Amino acid sequence: MSVLARLVAHPVTERAVLALVVVNAVTLGLETSPSVMARWGGPLHLLDQFILAVFVVEIAARLAVRRLAFFRDPWSVFDFTIVAISLLPATGPLQVLRALRVLRVFRLITLAPSLKRVVGALVGALPGMGSIVLLLLLVLYVFAVMATHLYGVDMPDKFGTLGISLYTLFQLVTLDGWSGEIVKPAMETHPYAWVFFITFILVSSFTVFNLFIGVVVNAMQAEHDLEMSEKTGRPPVSLDDLMQELKRLRAEVQELRGATPAAGGTGPARL
Structure with missing residues (x-):
C-alpha cells in the first residue's frame, strides 16, 4: 500500500476530518449572526475557506487512491457531491447556493459509523x-x-x-x-x-x-x-431460517422416535 493510501485510511486522518466538519458546522452557524459577522467576519471567512480546501484535498486524495472504485461507493459519491456544491460560486443568480454550504455538516454521516x-x-x-x-x-x-x-x-x-x-x-x-x-x-x-x-x-x-x-x-x-x-463472518439468521431449522429438528425427532426400540418391547420408543 502506498504512503498516500495509508494516510487516507489512517484513523488520525478520519478524526481530523471529523473535527473539521464539527468546527465548520459551528462557523456556519455563527455566520448567521450579523453582530458576529460584523466583528469576526474576516477570520470566519478565512477559516471557512481553509476547511473547504482541506475537504477538497481529502476528496482528491481518495480519488487518487481508489480511482474508479471511488464512484462505486455511494458514501464517497455523497461526500464528493457535497464538496462539489460548496465549490460552486455563490454570487449573482447563484447566491442561493451559499446557503447550501451547510450541507457539509452531513459529512458527519459518512464519518460516524453509528450515523x-x-x-x-x-x-x-x-x-x-x-x-x-x-x-x-x-x-x-x-x-x-x-x-x-x-x-x-x-x-x-x-x-x-x-x-x-x-x-x-x-x-x-x-x-x-x-x-x-x-x-x-x-x-x-x-x-x-x-x-x-x-x-x-x-x-x-x-x-x-x-x-x-x-x-x-x-x-x-x-x-x-x-x-x-460481517463481524462474525456468519450470515444473518432470519425468522424464516429459524422456523425452517425448527421444522428440520422436529422431523429428526420424529424419525428417532420411529427408529429407537422401546425398552422391553418391539414397538417404537416414547420420548
Missing part, C-alpha cells in the same frame, strides 16, 4: 414506508370526502371543498389544535361529530404512524444483524 447505520436503516425502510404513505393517503382521501359532505355547509372554512378538507384532516393527523380549532366548533352544530374525528385520529395518528415506527425498527434490526454477520 451510517441509522441512515442505511432508513434507506432500507423506504419501500415499506412508501406502502404506508399510500395507505395514509387513502385514509385521508376517504375521510376528506366524508367530512366535506358532513360538515362542508356548516364549516366552509374547514371542510368547504375537498382540498380544504384534506388540509384540515392533515392538521388532525399532526394533532395541532385538533380539539379547540376543529372538533369543538364542529360539535356546536353536530353533537356527535366527535365520533367521526376520534375515529379518524385513532386510524391515522395512532395506527398508521405506529406502522412507520414498526418498519423503521425492523430495518434497524436488519441493519444490526448485517453488521453482526
Whole structure:
C-alpha cells in the first residue's frame, strides 16, 4: 500500500476530518449572526475557506487512491457531491447556493459509523414506508370526502371543498389544535361529530404512524444483524431460517422416535 493510501485510511486522518466538519458546522452557524459577522467576519471567512480546501484535498486524495472504485461507493459519491456544491460560486443568480454550504455538516454521516447505520436503516425502510404513505393517503382521501359532505355547509372554512378538507384532516393527523380549532366548533352544530374525528385520529395518528415506527425498527434490526454477520463472518439468521431449522429438528425427532426400540418391547420408543 502506498504512503498516500495509508494516510487516507489512517484513523488520525478520519478524526481530523471529523473535527473539521464539527468546527465548520459551528462557523456556519455563527455566520448567521450579523453582530458576529460584523466583528469576526474576516477570520470566519478565512477559516471557512481553509476547511473547504482541506475537504477538497481529502476528496482528491481518495480519488487518487481508489480511482474508479471511488464512484462505486455511494458514501464517497455523497461526500464528493457535497464538496462539489460548496465549490460552486455563490454570487449573482447563484447566491442561493451559499446557503447550501451547510450541507457539509452531513459529512458527519459518512464519518460516524453509528450515523451510517441509522441512515442505511432508513434507506432500507423506504419501500415499506412508501406502502404506508399510500395507505395514509387513502385514509385521508376517504375521510376528506366524508367530512366535506358532513360538515362542508356548516364549516366552509374547514371542510368547504375537498382540498380544504384534506388540509384540515392533515392538521388532525399532526394533532395541532385538533380539539379547540376543529372538533369543538364542529360539535356546536353536530353533537356527535366527535365520533367521526376520534375515529379518524385513532386510524391515522395512532395506527398508521405506529406502522412507520414498526418498519423503521425492523430495518434497524436488519441493519444490526448485517453488521453482526460481517463481524462474525456468519450470515444473518432470519425468522424464516429459524422456523425452517425448527421444522428440520422436529422431523429428526420424529424419525428417532420411529427408529429407537422401546425398552422391553418391539414397538417404537416414547420420548
